Amino acid sequence: MSTKKHRIVTLRMLTASAVVGVILSAASVPASALISAELFNTQNLRRPTPWAWLDYGDHQIYVDQRSDAFYTHWESAIVPDGMEDPPGTEFDRPINDPRPRYARRAYTGHVQSIVSLSAGWPSRAASGRAILDGTPRRTWEDGLYRVTIGTFSHRFPVSPIWTGLLANAIFYATITLALLTGLRLxxxxxxxxxxxxxxxxxxxxxxxxxxPECGLKARTRA
Ligand SMILES: [Zn+2]
Structure with a gap:
């Protein structure tokens, strides 16, 4: 029998860690949404970074963000110029729109509001939006999945944020690989x-x- 080497990390351990990483990354989204404050009932969440009123000339955008460790809630109200008085000095005026892409929507010339939710830990890995667009006013949801079981009813964000999913998969895979390596040692x-x-x-x-069984050089045991 040919001699072989004893490896601290095997291909099987790497594969198992990658699979566990992907599963936990996906599972972290609904788990985070449940752990965090009830969706759309975000009064308990930390606020406000940022808390802004953006002036785009023909329209203004009011931006509010609240978040905790697992969950981020963006609220944007987009109003045509002159429809609403600009707010007072309590607002910061950032030069750049602080919202991530999933919390935005192209200006349609109407009053609009967008509530965007994203969940996942440690990175936000999925988002969903509830949109109200005016004249005529209609509302719809985008990337939100409602689960209702008896009296339990919850809206989960399901539109993937790929960078967050990947970062979380690497995070969980690394922890899994460290645990497996420890057990093997x-x-x-x-x-x-x-x-x-x-x-x-x-x-x-x-x-x-x-x-004599597997061909490992016994001398390497030292
Ligand atoms: Zn052996």
């Missing part, structure tokens, strides 16, 4: 003290150079 140490092959747990006699 503990197992290796236990086998070594019991004079078993660290690769396949075959019982090794004294003076054996190569494991």
């Amino acid at each position: 503990i197992r290796t140490r236990r086998r070594r003290t019991r004079n078993l092959c660290i690769e396949c747990a075959y019982e090794l006699g004294d003076g054996i150079d190569v494991c």
